[in-house]
Structure formats: C-alpha cells, structure tokens
Amino acid sequence: MLSSTAERAICEAVDRNFEAQIAYTQDLVRHPSLRGDEHTIQDFVADAFRARGLEIDRWRLSPEDLASHPGAGPVAVSYERAWNVVGTYRPPVERGRSLILNAHVDVVPPGPLAMWTHPPFEPVIRDGWLYGRGAADMKAGHAANLFALDAIRAAGLAPTGRIHVQSVVEEESTGNGTLATHLRGYRADAALIPEPEDEKLVRANVGVVWFTVEVQGRPAHTREMAEGFNAIDAAYRLIGALRELETAWNARHGDHPHFEDLPHALNLNIGRIEGGDWASMVPAWCRFEARFAMYPGQTAEEVRTAVEEHLARAAAAHPALADSPPRVTWHGFFSQGYVLEPGSEAEDALARAHAAVFGTPLESFVTPGYLDNRVHVLYDRIPSLCYGPNCRAIHGIDEAVEIESVRRITKAMALFVAHWCGVEPLAGERG
Ligand SMILES: [Zn+2]
Structure with missing residues (x-):
C-alpha cells in the first residue's frame, strides 16, 4: 500500500519534471511521423528509453507474421520503415505485478495546411494548450508514459514489477503495431494506453x-x-x-x-x-x-x-x-471492438490513483473510435485501460492538448504504476 507521503513525493516529482516533459512532447510533435515515416521518431524514442536504462527491443513489422493473425489489418503499404520500439524495465527482484504502457507514434495527415493557424509540426503553446498534429493523439500520452516512470524514480522509488514501455506504429491505419508486440510475445498483468480521452476511462469501443x-x-x-x-x-x-x-x-x-x-x-x-x-x-x-x-x-x-x-x-x-x-x-x-469488463483490480488501482489527484471519482464512457487496447483485451485477455488528457480537434485542424490536464493525467498514471506494480526505495537510497 502506497503511503500518502510517497504519493505526494511522486506528484511533486511530476511537477518538477513537467517543463521537461512538455519540451519532450514538443520534440515528439516536431517529427512528422506520418504513416511510412515513423522511423526517425522511433530512433529518437529509443534514445530516450536507453538514456533511462530501459532494455531496448527494436524490430521491423513483418507483414508475413501479421498475416497469420485474424486481428491483423491487411497490409497494402511498405513496412520498410515500420519499426516498433519497446523499452523494458526489470526490477532486480520481480515481486510486483507487471504492466504494459503503450502509445503510438504515428499521426494522421494534417489536411489542408492553409487551414492551420500554425504549421502542424511546429508545436506552439497558447492559452494553456499545446497545438500540433499528434500533440493530443497521442504524443502527450506517449511522453506521459515515460515521465510517469521518471517521477517514480525522482521520488526515490523503484517499481517492483516488470514494465514494458511500448512505442508502436500503425495505430491510425491497421492496429498492426500493437498486434506485433503481442506476436513478439510481450505479456503483462495489465496495460494502459494514455490516448486523449478527456480524463475518463474507456469502457468499450467499436x-x-x-x-x-x-x-x-x-x-x-x-x-x-x-x-x-x-x-x-x-x-x-x-x-x-x-x-x-x-x-x-x-x-x-x-x-x-x-x-x-x-x-x-x-x-x-x-x-x-x-x-x-x-x-x-x-x-x-x-x-x-x-x-x-x-x-x-x-x-x-x-x-x-x-x-x-x-x-x-x-x-x-x-x-x-x-x-x-x-x-x-x-x-x-x-x-473487433472490445469491452473493458468492470471490476478488475487494474481499474480499481487507476480509480484510486485518479481520485487521489482529481478528488473526484473516475468516470468511464464508450467511444466510437478504434483503440489498440483491443489487442490486450481480446488476445492477451488482460484488463487494458485507455485513459488520457483533454483534447481538441484530433484528426482535425489545430489539434491541441490541454497542458494542465497532461499534468494531472501524468500524476494519476504515476500513482497508478506505483499502486499496480508496487514500489520500493530506489537501490542505493535504502537505509
Ligand atoms: Zn490515437
């Protein structure tokens, strides 16, 4: 059980790192990671994972392997540059529950450039919102996965469960990126994908x-x-x-x-x-x-x-x-679509974390768009939580994510990780 002192220390660490987190999110937005062009952002992400000491697995999607799975989307484009990256954290002794933190790097096309107030791949902050194609869907969440873990460490704590931080491609076209992580053998006790979901939990999707x-x-x-x-x-x-x-x-x-x-x-x-x-x-x-x-x-x-x-x-x-x-x-x-069956321990842990940060109960809703969580729910058969910040105009013009919402969500995610995986004092800081 996480003490309130530890909870406070983790939230304060999110605050301390928050400027760096937003700067990192802007770096992600600067990569025009359209379908077929995700390789450079994945290099950037792999470097960021490596700098944190995560064990790196980087591989190219194989249309042949994917074709064997009923949930794969038929591939009609080249996968020459379609690389997945997974950074794995392994505790010295694995005692806690394991977790997948997943996010996609691909973005949809910007549409007519003349309609944008600022160029879509030049991230601009205005009135508390970060603008840019992919800022909300889902580079803010992608960064939050990493900075939630940073905050736990900065609070002097280390998770006691294994964590796979997955950076996938193809979410906006086939869902084959996350499916490829499943085919590669990644499994955990629960998963979380911080898509921009207005600070709510997705109960079901199409x-x-x-x-x-x-x-x-x-x-x-x-x-x-x-x-x-x-x-x-x-x-x-x-x-x-x-x-x-x-x-x-x-x-x-x-x-x-x-x-x-x-x-x-x-x-x-x-x-x-x-x-x-x-x-x-x-x-x-x-x-x-x-x-x-x-x-x-x-x-x-x-x-x-x-x-x-x-x-x-x-x-x-x-x-x-x-x-x-x-x-x-x-x-x-x-x-296929999926339903997150209510009552899982993972949902309980997120609800606790959310309430600690927001002071209000976690709400759930149903969304009529595709989500990669279906891979975990349908094929891994584990609870997969989709939960993330407030957004505007995703897949539209002047897409944006609310910065203070990213801060709240990152705190809740960090607390969730601590609740779910368990934490112990960071090695070297014991006693
Ligand atoms: Zn998305």
Whole structure:
C-alpha cells in the first residue's frame, strides 16, 4: 500500500519534471511521423528509453507474421520503415505485478495546411494548450508514459514489477503495431494506453474495418451520354446503399451492452474518392475508400460478408452495375471492438490513483473510435485501460492538448504504476 507521503513525493516529482516533459512532447510533435515515416521518431524514442536504462527491443513489422493473425489489418503499404520500439524495465527482484504502457507514434495527415493557424509540426503553446498534429493523439500520452516512470524514480522509488514501455506504429491505419508486440510475445498483468480521452476511462469501443470499392464504367462522349455508364454516379448509388446498412445497424444499438445510449456509434465514413478523366467524358472509373465500424462481439469477417452482400444486392438491382459489379478490397483496419469488463483490480488501482489527484471519482464512457487496447483485451485477455488528457480537434485542424490536464493525467498514471506494480526505495537510497 502506497503511503500518502510517497504519493505526494511522486506528484511533486511530476511537477518538477513537467517543463521537461512538455519540451519532450514538443520534440515528439516536431517529427512528422506520418504513416511510412515513423522511423526517425522511433530512433529518437529509443534514445530516450536507453538514456533511462530501459532494455531496448527494436524490430521491423513483418507483414508475413501479421498475416497469420485474424486481428491483423491487411497490409497494402511498405513496412520498410515500420519499426516498433519497446523499452523494458526489470526490477532486480520481480515481486510486483507487471504492466504494459503503450502509445503510438504515428499521426494522421494534417489536411489542408492553409487551414492551420500554425504549421502542424511546429508545436506552439497558447492559452494553456499545446497545438500540433499528434500533440493530443497521442504524443502527450506517449511522453506521459515515460515521465510517469521518471517521477517514480525522482521520488526515490523503484517499481517492483516488470514494465514494458511500448512505442508502436500503425495505430491510425491497421492496429498492426500493437498486434506485433503481442506476436513478439510481450505479456503483462495489465496495460494502459494514455490516448486523449478527456480524463475518463474507456469502457468499450467499436471495431473498425477499411475497404475500397472500385466501379468500372463505360466511357462515352457526353453527346451520347446515355450510351455510356457513369462510374461516379454508380459509386454514389453504392454509397447510398452502404448508408442503408449503416442506418440499419445503428438502429440495433439497444441490443448491445454499453451502447444503449449511443444511437450512432457505427459511423460509415467515405474518406476518399477519385474517378473520371475529363469533364466531357462519361467517367470510366471511380474508386472510394470507406471506414465502417462494428459493435464488440461482432467480427470483422461478419462485417466484410455483410458489406459485400449488401453491395452485391444493390448492384444486381441496377442494370449497368449488374453487368459491371463493384470490386471490393479490404486493406487497413480489420479489427473487433472490445469491452473493458468492470471490476478488475487494474481499474480499481487507476480509480484510486485518479481520485487521489482529481478528488473526484473516475468516470468511464464508450467511444466510437478504434483503440489498440483491443489487442490486450481480446488476445492477451488482460484488463487494458485507455485513459488520457483533454483534447481538441484530433484528426482535425489545430489539434491541441490541454497542458494542465497532461499534468494531472501524468500524476494519476504515476500513482497508478506505483499502486499496480508496487514500489520500493530506489537501490542505493535504502537505509
Ligand atoms: Zn490515437
């Protein structure tokens, strides 16, 4: 049991290191770690882990190894630069419970640069918020993993359980980075991922799939438009059909525990579309990329079957599409959702830590986005806590994280680690 003196010492250490923590977070934001370009930030992270004496494991994701796992996202890009880094802390004698602290380094594209107040990879602090692509999702949490451990050490304490600090890629596209840590054999008694979750604990989340639909049209001069088959019009028709599926599935939210109060958790997003060659030419082709979701308990295979059957029915009902049915391919996320079952000791430990810092009980909620915690819950079968700071506009323009919220969260995380793993006086400071 952690004494209140030790709790206070850990929180004071977070305060003392906090300026350095924010500076380190800004360094992380300065790396434009877009998909396929995460290698330099992982070098930077590995150096930071090494400087703390963590044992470094650094490896490149293998599409072949991943392909053997049902939760892997099909890989449609090069993994030449897709490196994971894990820094492991091992106590001299392992008496406490073990823990995985996980965070992803990849970020989504910034979108139109002209819409940003400041360039997205130049971290700026204004009115108590740190701005930049990835500042909230999730470089603040990534830094908090490391600085929570720093604070315990700076308080003269050492955890008595093994801790794996995982820095993963591919969270924004497949979830293959964290899955690769599972395939590499990393296991612990619990996991924590400090995604920007508004200082609450995620109780459940949806599964996510990505797919591409391609339509082959028949080009023609526009004066003979009726003789052609417009692939863009056909794509609109197919998107309409997918919206019917979206409506039907969301209507059943009441049947799914934890989603009773979420009437639209399954969001179909048409994220990208292209097609055609010339304004006065009936377009011969169109392709669009979509993201769809599922409730916990549904499998990605079920979603694939339902989507493909629904599109096939819609195509069969249309004369031209019946002759030229759409081609559907699956790439990116192919992941199930999960539920964090209430009542775990890990959740209790986090609730205690949260209450000590915030003075209020830990609240939980359900979020309709993908989270890497599914790997731990579904495949490691351990409690995996997703809990992190207040944010604005993640995946949007002028993404930001609230700095004082990062401070509170880091304190709660450090106390959680101390509660969960146990602590003893740092070697050399005993007696
Ligand atoms: Zn994230």
